[in-house]
Amino acid sequence: MKTINLLLFLSLFGTLAIAQEKSYKQVRDYQISSNIDSLQKIVEHRKSKKENYLHLLINLEWSRYYYSNDFGKDVETIQTIALKKKDSLGQAMFYYLKALLNYYNNNKICFENGLKAHRYFEAHKDSLGMVVANHLIIGSAHYPQVSHENRKKSVFDRLEKTLKYYSHISDVRTKLLIINSMLQFGHYVDKSPKEQLVYFKTALKLLKNHSEYNYIKPSIFTGAANAYFRLKEGKKEDNYKKVQWCYLMAYQSSPSKPFKRTLSLLYNLGVGYSYIKEFKKAAFYYKKGIEIYNKLNINKPELIDSYYANLAAIQYDQKDYQKAYQSLEKEMRIRSILDSTRTVTQFQELQTKYETQQKELLIKKLELEKQSINKRAQIIITLLIITILIVLVVSFLAIKIRSTNKKLKELTQSRDKLFTIISHDLRSPLNSYQRYSEIVGYLVNTKQYARLKEVLKKIDVVGLNLASLLNNLLEWSIIQQKQIHLKPTLIQTTTFFSNILPIYRDMALIKHLNIKEEIQDITIKTDMHVLSLITRNLLDNAIKYTSEGKEIFIKAALEVNTFVLIISNQGDSMTESQIEKIDRLFNKGYSFDFGEEGIGTGLILIKEFAKTNDIKIVFDHTQENLTTFQVIIAT
The missing domain is CATH 3.30.565.10 (Histidine kinase-like ATPase, C-terminal domain)
Incomplete structure (x- = not known):
């Protein structure tokens, strides 16, 4: 036996030694291991090296769900490391494991974290991730905050999405988990027991050739038992026998070492034997469940309440009234504890609601005051804006007027300058024209034609100078007008x-x-x-x-x-x-x-x-x- 354990350990160590170096990109990269102790040692060994420590820890925590009572021990540590390393897959797996941890305890937390995990898996087209997240979302969708119609639509939509993967996925683990979802929740979307059992037969064939996925067996057989219980075809007694057989197979395929999940399997097995009227065997498994509950020191009365109630009923039918009384007394004591707990819980919930209501009223009052302050502030700001706009408009008009006055002054100066030039520069050539015209008249009258030719040449020069001056004046006016x-x-x-x-x-x-x-x-x-x-x-x-x-x-x-x-x-x-x-x-x-x-x-x-x-x-x-x-x- 020691040799076999050693070989298993060496095999597991060798497999995980390879896994330590591989990259984790999808859910399928995590493999469930039944050898928790060996896996724990390997994870502790990798802690100091930090290489793939996060994903090995996720592997360990997920394996604990199926094979250990320590499930949930490192879930918060996973979140801390994932956030520190900014590892999005690690963060998504934290949400999934947290949803799994609260599957039976707090449906709301399970639902919310399942949705967060699913969003990541859907964005990265991780089919296995979407299937396992959808399973938790569907299973927890019946918490009171969701109406019946919305719950049914949510379950239907998600089961439809899950079924889409089934037809074109070759991965065995993904197929088995899809079948598990159909067996557990198919009746929510009007899948007949007969249709569900077709999936069950497919699962049996797959499990026959893939023993590495035996950890899924208990859920598969439990889902099949529910389908047989609702099956209308065939004799009722025969169907009950099949229910009992499925519960027995679910129990036998679970780990030999008892842990918390074993309690639900033993309870189902007791119910199964009760259906076929084998009450002694039913009582045996109820007692075994109570024994494990006490042995593991589980402080959750709601898990054991139904055990004592069903056991008392069997003992009463067998006329063992003393034991029936003892079982019923224990059941009533547990029920009293539960009722007391519920009363305290209800009181706390009522107190919380009252305090929440008071806080909401206070918040509403503060919001109204804030709105009033904001309204006054808005009025003040509006008045300030209007004042600023008026100042800006007045300033703009003042600048515009100043600019216009400046341009007008420049134009006036240009005009005055032009008149100065005309009066100064044009006066001389015009006076020359006047003098030369008098000289020309005199020379013509005195018939001094030789000098007349010389004077005419000078008139030409004066004319050319005058033309040049006028042309320059025109060009200057163009410059002044910036044209x-x-x-x-x-x-x-x-x-x-x-x-x-x-x-x-x-x-x-x-x-x-x-x-x-x-x-x-x-x-x-x-x-x-x-x-x-x-x-x-x-x-x-x-x-x-x-x-x-x-x-x-x-x-x-x-x-x-x-x-x-x-x-x-x-x-x-x-x-x-x-x-x-x-x-x-x-x-x-x-x-x-x-x-x-x-x-x-x-x-x-x-x-x-x-x-x-x-x-x-x-x-x-x-x-x-x-x-x-x-x-x-x-x-």
């Missing part, structure tokens, strides 16, 4: 200058000036209007300040990824003040007001347009009175 819309286009330099230079050659001839150009034939991308404006104003400026008979030089070329336009002239008509202001304007970033004395409107204008188009203009004036403007455009 500049840049449109960069591809420009062929030779074509561009061939369109501009002829006009300025004619203007230069009036002052006997010569324009020389060195234009490289390249393509650049920039705004044509801006480039034209800059070129025209720089040429106007060059013609204006070049001494008579001198040259104006124009060069356009590509230098290190930049287009450079150079316009240079020689003349001594610019004052030191003008040179200083132009240098500050282009080289030092200084800004002058449009129309400021000492600096031309054209130069201020091209500085503004160059800035908007990212164009750089560099000014240089030498002691030899050589003036050079460089226009640099990035290509």
Whole structure:
């Protein structure tokens, strides 16, 4: 015998040594073991190493349910470790084991934890997990908080789900547990005893070839006994014999070592023998159940109450009135304890309900006060929001008015400046026109035609200057109104200058000036209007300040990824003040007001347009009175 036990231990140790290294992903990875002591030692051995300790502990606790009185000992420890390790399967198994622990004691706790376990198993498509969780949910669904109709629908829906797995699952353990659910609860959804017994026969065939699942046998046979009891086909006496046989098989297939679950099997066996009128055997098993109850020191009177009641009834029928009286006295004593317990429980429940009601009234009162406070707070917040909105609107309008006033002031200043320019810059050329018209009249009257030709040329120069000034005034007004819309286009330099230079050659001839150009034939991308404006104003400026008979030089070329336009002239008509202001304007970033004395409107204008188009203009004036403007455009 010792040799056999040693072999069993070595076999179990070898199996679990392999299991220690495997990963636990589904319920099927846990295997029920009857050798609790050996399994306990292995779990304790793995505790220090912590590898798979949680899942081995779950394995041990689940095995205890079938083979030990210590079931429930480590359920809370499992939860603690699962939460610490953030192991979702371990947490789901905790819910399942807690539901199993409360299956006969507290249906509500069983139902709630069974649901939690089922949610995880369903999310991870764990068929075995869903089957075992559903079994507990269905079995505990009759607690009073669930109405009869809802209970029936809940049971029906879950049994239907369970049956769906049966047809396409090959796993034997899952099939046996589905059959167990159908035998235990099939009648809830109008499954006939005959239909249930078909499942029972299938279970017997499966168990014959798979002894490792014998721990399921007691439940299978108990469910079959219930089906035979409700079976209407055949003789009643024959069906009762089958009931008794099923209860006997359930008892015989249970562990030889008695534990708490044995009590229900012995009670069922006593009932079974009573059905076939073998009262001595019935009394024997009732007494055996009482003996185990006392031996295990189980302090649950509700488990033994029915034993004494049924035993007293048998002893009374056998006319053993003394023993019947003793059994009945014990039953009444237990019933008194139970009634007393129920009374205390009812009183406690009533007290709890009263206290709960008082708390609810207090909470309701506090909620009403809170609602009142919240309502007042909402009114205050609403008023604050309205006040803030009014302040914001007023502030916005004030800013808008200030902005409008600023723009209006700028427009007024621009208008005044425009009138100043018109009165200042246009006065001189207009006066020149007036004087020249008088001179022309005088020369015509005195027939001095040679001088008339010279005066007419001067009138042309005045006209061209006046046209340039008017054009600059128009461009300045566009800048002031912020209506500049840049449109960069591809420009062929030779074509561009061939369109501009002829006009300025004619203007230069009036002052006997010569324009020389060195234009490289390249393509650049920039705004044509801006480039034209800059070129025209720089040429106007060059013609204006070049001494008579001198040259104006124009060069356009590509230098290190930049287009450079150079316009240079020689003349001594610019004052030191003008040179200083132009240098500050282009080289030092200084800004002058449009129309400021000492600096031309054209130069201020091209500085503004160059800035908007990212164009750089560099000014240089030498002691030899050589003036050079460089226009640099990035290509």
